[in-house]
Amino acid sequence: MKRLFIYPALAMVFFMNTASMCSSDSSSSSSSDPTPVINTATQGTWKVTSYIDSGTDETNHFTGYNFTFGSNNVLTATNGTNTYQGSWSVSTDDSNDDNPSSDLDFNIAFGSPADFFDLTDDWDVTTYSSTTISLIDVSGGNGETDILIFTKN
Template identity: 70%
Template sequence: MKNVFLTSALCCFLALASCSSSDDSSSSSDPTPVINTAAQGTWRVTSFVDSGNDETNHFTGYNFTFASSNVLTASNGTNTYTGMWSVTSDDSDDDNPSGDLDFNIGFAAPADFEELTEDWDIVSYTSTVISLIHVSGGNGGTDTLVFTKN
């Protein structure tokens, strides 16, 4: 009986010891590569889906510039809106597919641009496409946002 207990306890200990922690310091939590990618050139919104509603057309003709000092501008040649942006490490244990990074966007106006104000999770990014997702904590709606480099 004593051997059964010790064997069971040892198996439990080994199982727990082999689990990995989600708080590792992997390179996916380093915001620098994403910041460098976004800061290169201008971008356009090629998809914005707000809780199932395609609202991409609200951003047609706008070029987005992710500049230094966290300044974000959107301009269509007639109108220019200024906001903020950053990429930050997020230690929360969500199911962020790109690790623990948030792509933060903030606009105070106009209303269509305020819709982009979120702490987006990065789905993927390349030198030409940045794909983001946000799952609302309130209503559970899912928003997706895709920037494509000009």
């Protein structure tokens, strides 16, 4: 009879420890509060260190550009010669068809040029830290995956 009591008790201890371990990662995107990601993005300038468009590496389209996530949702990309403006925001993900592990969308919009227009999407935040913001988008139409990684300058 004592054995029957021990197994459920051990299982409960295991699940409590697992839950507390999962919730302790401060750079996890499991929170639905966009404020920490916004605060991270607005600190300094960033560069695209990886842009994979449906399996094709297109990072070179952004070489030499610095991205500034400014106030009033203004996103600026400049390489010293060319400057492009777009918009950005971080919002709570309100759909269930995106990456289920992400509660936040990192929204980017550029009207031109074509290479920057490719960044226009509601990206899922996979991870972020003071030096890196990693984003992913799974296309609803064909299921292809795009990956975008910003690294702080």
